[in-house]
Amino acid sequence: MPERVSPTSHHEKAIESIAMLTTLPHWNALLNVMALTLALIGYAAARGGRTERHQRFMMFALLTATLFLVSYLIYHAQRGITPFPGQGDVRTLYYTILIVHALSAVTTGLLLPITLFHALRHRRTQHKKLAKWTLAIWALASLTGLTVYLMVYHWQWSS
Numbered sequence: 001m002p003e004r005v006s007p008t009s010h011h012e013k014a015i016e017s018i019a020m021l022t023t024l025p026h027w028n029a030l031l032n033v034m035a036l037t038l039a040l041i042g043y044a045a046a047r048g049g050r051t052e053r054h055q056r057f058m059m060f061a062l063l064t065a066t067l068f069l070v071s072y073l074i075y076h077a078q079r080g081i082t083p084f085p086g087q088g089d090v091r092t093l094y095y096t097i098l099i100v101h102a103l104s105a106v107t108t109g110l111l112l113p114i115t116l117f118h119a120l121r122h123r124r125t126q127h128k129k130l131a132k133w134t135l136a137i138w139a140l141a142s143l144t145g146l147t148v149y150l151m152v153y154h155w156q157w158s159s
Helices: 007-047 050-077 089-120 124-153
Strands: none
Touching: 007 050, 007 124, 050 089, 089 124
């Protein structure tokens, strides 16, 4: 016979799920910073002629960025958009940063697979040319995303 689950255990699981969900923005910020840091270390390795190190760090960066994206999408699918609490000029600044973030994040999402494709096909010249732009736009997306996170969750705004 299947074990009977008490209503209390469903309630407790729901509370645990909500608690877990509320921590995702903070984990997402950490994954975002980790992905960018790994990508910058990978870039430095490439500049130093350390190809294997470059490849390892870039793959870890892509894996971390993918984990970030999955977690980000899960959070927003469950919670929707988090409203910005500030008013006035800071609100205009916030939406300007958010627009730059959204555009650079989408651009990064388009450029990364192409850049990776060139790398995997050993098309060094095309990879190198595109990777410079990809990393710069990825850094912009990452840093503006971190700024949006800080503005929504950590910085205090007077009404």
